[in-house]
Amino acid sequence: MLIIGIAGGTGSGKTTVARSVIDRLGSGKVTFISQDNYYKDHSHLSLSERELINYDHPFAFDNELLIEHLKQLKSGSPAQAPVYDFTVHGRSTDKSVELKPNNIVIIEGLHVLSDEKLRELLDIKVFVDTDPDVRILRRVLRDIEERGRTIQSIHNQYLTTVKPMHEAFIEPSKKYADLIIPEGGHNEVGIQLLAILTEKYLSGDRAWGEA
Structure with missing residues (x-):
């Protein structure tokens, strides 16, 4: 099993890169995991209390559960991932x-490269590097259309947590990447390189991974 981790800032195009690679390989060969579904469970808190949580900090994620699920997949056992509802936090x-266990597992998320124990399970580490102005515009559109957010709430969250956490944790995690893909889903060459590496693995060619 080959596990690929794709990290990058909000709106960088992580999911687009992952989906593009999956389209090239065939969905039946790949298990896709979104780190977003592994936000910690705060059901014991009221909605107003949940809205105050810093969801852009690495500690917002239940990486222990994510790591447990990755290990289950590596052992050949299926796992049940939670589904996160952004409208109710x-x-x-x-x-x-x-x-389901598969030849290829692709996991994407803000902090896929921020956690050392998670990084140790990754065979290929990717960072999607996109201009900050492009990222924030994409986030605004996504949060309004998909997550029922208001412009004011997006603005407040960006200044108080998104931007500071990106600078403190996400951007520094780029140094752990094996492959950096500038401009995300628009970088066809970078996506093709990642797909080629993965196809070599599927074909039984492991030479690229040898020291």
């Missing part, structure tokens, strides 16, 4: 995602 109580 909490895990869904009636939905989950079945993760």
